[in-house]
Amino acid sequence: MAPVTSIPYPSTLDYKNQGVPVPGTERPGQTPHYRNGVWGYISVDTPGALKTLYEIFENGYAHNPNARLLGHRPKLSDSPLKFGPYVWQTYKEVDVRRRRLGSALHHLFQKGDLKAHDLPTVGIWAQNRPEWQIVELALHAYDKVGVSLYDTLGKDSVEYIINHAQLSIVFTTPDHIPALLKSAPKCPTMKAIVSLDALNPQARTAFNAWGESFGIKIYELSELEALGQANLIDPIIPTPETIASICYTSGTTSNPKGVVLTHGNLALSAYSNLFGLEYPPSSCLFSYLPLAHIYERVMELATIATGGCVGYFTGDPLRLLEDVQELKPQFFPSVPRVLNRIYQSAMAAGQLPGIKGALFRAAVKAKMDNFKATGATTHTFWDAVVFRKVRAVLGGNLMLVSTGSAPISAEVMDFLKIALGCEVVEGYGMTENCGTCTHTVKDDRSASGSIGPPQPVNELKLVDVPSMNYTSKDKPNARGELCVRGANCFSVYYKDEKNTSETVHDGWIHTGDVAEVDAHGRFRIVDRVKNIMKLAQGEYVALEKVENLYSACPLVSQIYVHGDSLQSYLTAVVVPEPSTFAPLVASTTGDPSITPENTAALTKALRDPRVVAETLRVLTREAKKNKLTGFETVKRLHLSLSPFSVEDNTLTPTFKLRRKDAYAKFKTELDALYALGEPASSGSKL
Template identity: 40%
Template sequence: MSLADSPTDSYAYVASRRDSIRSHLRRQMVQVDGPKVEGETAVYRNALASNALLKPIEGASTIYEIFEYRLRRIDKSKRFLGKRSPGPVDPATGKPTWSDYTWESFETVSQRRLNFGYGLRKLWADVIKGDDNEKWTLGLYAHNRPEWVIADYACQSQSLITVSLFDTLGPESIEYILNHANIKVVAASLLLVPKLLKVAHNCPQIKLIICMDPLDDTALVPGLPRAAGVVKQWAAEKGITLVSFKDVEDLGKAHPLSVRPPKPDDICSIMYTSGTTGKPKGAILLHRNFGSLCSSRLTSLDFSDNDVYISYLPLAHIYERSNIVLSTFSGTSIGFFRGDTSLLFEDIALLRPTVFASVPRLLNRIHAAVLQKTVYSGNAITATLFQQALNAKLAGLQQGHYTHALWDRLVFNKIKGLLGGNIRIITTGSAPISKDVLGFLKVTFCCDVLEGYGATENMADGSLNWRGDNRNYGKVGAISPCCECKLVDIPDMKYLSTDQPFPRGELWIRGGSVFAGYLHDEAKTRETLTEDGWLKTGDVCLIDQNGRIQIIDRKKQIFKLAQGEYIAPEKLENIFVQSPLVAQIFIHGDSLQSELVCIVVPSPDQAVKFAIEKGYLPKSTPIPEAIAQGQAELPEQLKALVANEKFKQDVLNDITSLAKINKLAGFETPKAIFLDTEVMTIDNNLLTPTLKLKRDTARDKYQKQIEEMYATLHASRSISDVAAKL
C-alpha cells in the first residue's frame, strides 16, 4: 500500500512507518522527482510522506469536526479544561489565596460551547441587529483561560470567525485590529474591558462586550476587586452593551438552535502577526489548515489522552493556539496558568504536566537557574558532582539514553521537579536555542526536547525535530508531512541552491498548513504567496546530509554596510546574548556606516558578580536577581556600573571574544557599545507580544546614542589616521 493509494488512511499509514524510519535514522526529507528549475533546489518532502502530502484525518477537517471526533472517542467525563481560582485575600501577604486545579469534563465543555454559540447568535440578532446568516468576527481579548477556548470552539460550531488580541497590546494596536477586522463583539476578561472602553470612541462599530468574569460586586478578580459595577456604568455611557459570559450561556440554553458546521475551506480565524516593523498583518487561517496541522503534528508528537498540558504561552499566538487544538484532538487535559508568569512554576508544580511547550527565553532561564544552584553554587563538591553527572548523561545521550540509574537518583530527579517531575516532551520554537542548552535540558529533564520552526502563515507547522534524533543540534528537523519545501537562491546574500556541501537559500513552503493570505492586503499577500501556492518565508536555510532544515539567516532583517557587506542582526544577537554579562542586545548598522554598534542591557546577577570580582563594586554589594518579565529597569547597584568605562570595555571584549569563537567576520563584530539600565519590554514598545525586538522602534529610541557612538568611532579613526602619517 502506498500513501497515494489510500489518502483517507494516510495518517495511520504514516504513523505506522514513523518508528521504522526513525529507528534507522534515514534521511528525514527526500527529493521529489520533477523538472529542475534554475536557481532552486528540487522539491523536498518529509520521508514519512514521500509519495503524497498528508491530508486531514477523515472526519477531522475543521475545528468543529476535530472536537466532535475526539468527543466520540473518549470517556466524556474525562477532565478537559482546568484552572485555579482566586479565593479570599491572605491578611498576612495582602494577596489572594488560590484553589487547587478544578476541572471541567469534555462533556461539560461541549455543552458550554454550544450554549455560548447559540447565545452569540441570539445577541447578534437582538443587540447588533445583524443577519443570522452573516459569518461575523468575535474578538478574543484575555490571557489563557477556559473561557477563551470555549468561546473559540463556540464560534467554530456556528461558522463564526475569531480574532485574537494579545492581552499585552497597547491602545494603538488594539484600536487598529478592532477596526481592521471590523469587530463588533468582543469577549474579554474584566481586567481588560477598561482598555476596550478607552478606545471605543475610535471604534464606533463595537456594540457588545462579553465579560469572561462575573459582573457582580461580589466577584473576586485579582487586581480589580469590587469594580464590576463601575465598568458596567462606563460601558453604558459609551453606548456599549456589557454582559457576562454566563449571561450568554444562559441565553443560548434558553434559546437553543442547531449547530452550523463550517466547511474545510471556510475562514476559521484571523490571527495578527506581532510584527517587528510596521502595523500587524491579519493572517487568514482556514479550517483545513487546522485539520492538516493535527494530522501532521501527531506523527511527531504522539500526544494522547493520558497527557497533561500546561497552557501559558499567549493563546493569541499561533504556537499556543495550535498546541491547544492538537491537545483537544488528542484528548489531552489542558491546565491553564494563572496569567502571571512569575507564578508559573507554582502552577507547574501543582499541575505536574507531561507536555511542556516553551520558548528559548524561558528555557534559557531554567538552564541558568540550574547552573546557578550547581556549577556556580560556590560549593566545590556540588559543582564537581553535577559536572560529572552531566558529562556522563551527555555521553549516554549520543547512544539514545535519556536516563541513568545512578545520576538521575542522585542529581537529576530533583531538577526534574522544577517542571513537576512528569515531563516526557518539551517543544521549543519562536527563536533559536543553543546546542549547549538543548543538550543540557534533554539530560536534566530526561526527555526529548524538540526544536521546531514555523510562523503564523504556516500554523507554526513548518518543521519539527524527529524524536530520538540526538544529532539535531542547530537543526529544526524535516518539513511537516502535510507540506513540501524548496530553497530558492538569494544572489545578493550569496546563498545559492548550488552551494557546497549543502544547498542554501530562502525556504519556500507549500501545502495544507499554509495560510490563505492577509486580510485586506492584497499587495502583502502577493509578496508572500506565489500564484501556485508557495509561501516565501523570508528565512534563509540549508538542508543537511540527513535531510534536516537548518535556519542560518533572515532575509527580511538584513541591512548593508557602507562597504557592501550584508548583516543579519538577529543571527548576531543570538550569538552575543550568550555572554553571561548580556541580558538583551540590539545590533545596529546602516549603509552609511562601515561598522556595527550595539545597545546592551547587562545581566544583573552576572554583571554584579563580575564587577565585584574586578573590584568595580564593593564585596558587600548584594547580588540581584536575573531580569524578570515585566521588569522595567535594572537594580540600583547596576546604574552606576553601566557608566564605568572599564566595565563597558569588558562587556565589549566579551562580545568580541564570542565573535572570534563563532568565526564571525570583522565587520560582524560591534566596535562600540552603549549600556542601558532600561529593560526592553512590551510596555515600552521595544518588544512585540512574542518578545521579539522591534528594530525600528529601538533605532528611534537610541538614535542619539547611536550617533554618539559613530561620532566617537569616526573621531578615533581620524586620530589614528593622523598618527599613522606622523
C-alpha cells in the same frame, strides 16, 4: 469508527532520510521540493485526516466524554495571594458551554444586535484561561471567526484590529473593559463587550452607563450562556474552506497583518502534529504561552484532538514553577528564553564546590556521552541521584518538551534532553503556516542546532538569494530563502493585497528566513532576507528602524544595533559625537578639562564603566521618547571612536551600514557583552 489517535514513530527510523527531495521538482535557482521522509505528504484528502476544528473537538470528545479537558487553579485569597489545586471541566461539560455560547452568538447576529460587516468576527482579549478556549470552541462550532487581541500590540494596534476586523463583540477580562470603552469613540463597529468574570454591582453599573453612551451592551459570560440555553441550536458544521480565524501578527514598521486561517489550515496543522506524538490520551499540557499566538493554539488543538487535557497557569509569571509543579504535566510547550533559564539554573549546580559540584559534572558527562553514543536520554543511576531534582522543577512527569518561536543553542537542547529524560524537540513555524513547518525527530543524536525535516503537511524548498550569496548550489549544503506550502498554509492577509503579493508567490509562502538543508533532509535557519530578526522570546525587531531612532540622539555619531536570536535583548556599538560626548565624560568623571579635541582622554573614557552607564542612560531616555518597546531598547553597549567607513568596508558607497561587516569588526566586543548574561529585570523565576 474509533477516534483518531496520535501516530507513533516506526520501531526503526532512517535518520539519513528525514526529509527527502521529490523527484523532478528541481528548477534553476532553487532546490527540489522536500517532503517528510517518514510519513510522506498529507493533505485534506488523506484518509482519516481531521479536516475542521469542529472535527478536532469531536474526535477528542469521542475518546472519553467524561475525561478532564480544561483546568485552572481557583484563587483562594487575595491577602496573602493564594491559589488552590487544579479544578477541571470535562469534555462533556465544555461541550454544553460551547453550544450555549455558540447559540447565543448566532442569535445575536441573527437578531441584528451584532453585525457581520464582512465576516462574523468575534474578538477575544484575555490571558490564557479555560474561558478563552471555550469561547474559541464555540466559534469553531457555530461559523464565527475568532480574532485574538493581546497586550504587547499596544493600545493603537488593539484599536486598529477592532476596526480592521470590524469586531462587533469582544470577550475580555474586567481589567480590559475600561480600555475598550475609552476606545469606543474610535471603534464604531463594537456593539458588545462580554466580561469573562462576574462583575461586582458597582463596576457593572458604571460599565453599563459608560457603554450606553456609545451604544455598547455589557454582558457577563454567564448571561450569554443563559441566552444561548434559551435559544439553543445545533452546531453549524464547517467545511475545510470555512474561515476560522484572523490571526494578527505584530508589525515592525507598520500595522499588524491579519493572517486569514481556515478550518482546514488549522485542523490539518494540528493533525500533522499528531505524527510522532507519543503520549497517550488523557495526557496533560501546561498552558502559559499566549493563546493569542499560533504556537500555543495549535499545541492545545493537538492535545484536544487526542483526548488530552490542558491546565492553565494562574496568569502570574512568578508562579510558573508553582503552577507546573502542581499540575505535573506530560507536555510542556515552551520557548528558548524559559528553557535557557532552566539550563542556567541547573548548570549553576556544576559550579558548586566540593562533592555536589563534582557529582553533577560527572552525571552530565556520563549521560551526555551515553546520549551521543546511543541516543538514550535516561540512566537508572544518574537520574535517581541527580536529574530527578531537575525533572521535579517541571513537575516530574514530562514526556515531551517542545520549543519554537526563536532559535535555541545545540548545547542547551542536548542538556535538556539528558536532564529531563524525555523527548525535547525544536520546531519552526509562523502564523502564516499555523506554526507548523518543521520539527526535529525523536532520538536524533545530531539534531540539535537544526529545525528538523518538513512536517507531513508541508513541502519545503530553498530559493536562491543572489544579493546575499546564498544559492541552491552552495557546498556542502544548499542554501536559500525558505519557502513552504501545504494544506496548513494561508493564502491571504485580510484586506491587504500588497503584503499578500509580497509573501505568497505561485502558492508558496516566502518566509523571509534563509535556511540550509543538510544531507539528511534537515533544515537550519542561517539568516534573514531582510534586516528584521527575532529575539529569544519570539519578538521581531526591525534593526534599521531602531538605529534610525537612536541616531536622532545628539550623543550619537554612528550606531550599529545588534541582535542575537539566542538572546532576549539588543546590544549596540556607538561611535559618540565628540562635541556632546566630551561634556558627558567631564560631568561623569568630574574632570572639567576634557574637551572634544582631547582624543586621548575621550579614548580612555570609553572604558570607564561610569561613562558607559551614563551613555546608556541617555540612549534609554531617547528610546523612551521615541516609544520603543522594551525589547527594542538597547540593554548593553560598546563605545568606540573607530567609525564605520567605506574604507573598512563597514559602509556602502552610499553610506549604508554593511551589517555583516559591522558585526565582524566588533564581534569580540559584542560577544563579550552577551557573555555578561541577561541584564537584571523583574519577571518569571524560570
